[in-house]
Amino acid sequence: MTLYLASTSPRRRELLSQTDIEFSVLDIAIDETQRRNELPTAYVERLAKEKAEAGFQSVQEDENAIVLAADTIVVLEDTILGKPSDQTQAQDMLRALSGRSHVVMTAFAIKTQQQIRVQRVNTTVFFRPITSKEIDWYWQTGEQQDKAGGYGIQSKGGVFVSALSGSYSAVVGLPLAEVIAALQNLGIHQE
Template sequence: MTLYLASTSPRRRELLAQTDIKFSTLDVAVDESLRGKELPTAYVERLAKEKAEAGFKSVQDDEGAIVLAADTIVVLEEDILGKPSDQSQAGQMLRALSGRSHTVMTAFAIKTKEQIRVQRVNTTVFFRSITSKEIDWYWHTGEQQDKAGGYGIQSKGGVFVSAISGSYSAVVGLPLAEVVTALQSLGVFPEPA
């Protein structure tokens, strides 16, 4: 069996590497546009599934291929907060999240020759109140550009987080406990380095 991570995200790579499960990475691209009135839960699960399928297609000649893919979104009420396109949008996102809770949804999909399994993990994240000066400071750190919801909990954006209820690793981008359990059910286990 060969495990492939269908993601170029350095955060997902680092998280999966913590498990001591050997894997290779794949660069896949899928259309991440929302479809009509697609609910956040359906959207994040669909993207994870499509990424796993695209990754599997690229390695389908490998009889023992197992492809893992994931997608993470930030949801405030029913609105999906994507990656900010500019400073103004980044500021709007942080002002909307300030002093409130929101949900981070990470779905992962595991594709083998015989099956595909999709699972979603929801985590509630609580933000303290954020000042305008902090919003400006955070923009200038450069962290926001590639982060759903306009922040990264694992780095400087973590200063805004007062509490979480759920999986920390899912907020970063890959729910490790659930992923390892799912991989073990397929016979994939950590190996000493």
């Protein structure tokens, strides 16, 4: 069996590399527009599934292919906080998250010739109160520009997190415990 990761996210690559399972990376692109009235749970699961299906299409000549894909969103009171488009949006996101909890949803999909499996992992993240000066400082780091919710827990943005309930690796982008269990069910194990 050949495992493919349908993601160019450096964070997902790093996380999957920690497992010592061999994999190749696929660069796929899908339309990530949220559908009208689509709930966050349905949205994140659909994107993971569509990414896995698109990745599988690109390697379908490999009859031993297994494609893993994932998507991560930040949800505050049923509103998805995507990747900020500019400084104002990034800073507004941090102000909204300050002193509150939010949910990070990561869905992953595993596609084989016979089946597709989609699973979602929710993690509640608690932010301490953040000052305006800290919000300005964080913008200067440039770190939040490609991150859902406008922060990265695995680097400087982690200073805002006072606690979490759930999977740390899911917040980073790939719920390792759940992914490993699913891959082991398909016969893929660490070397």
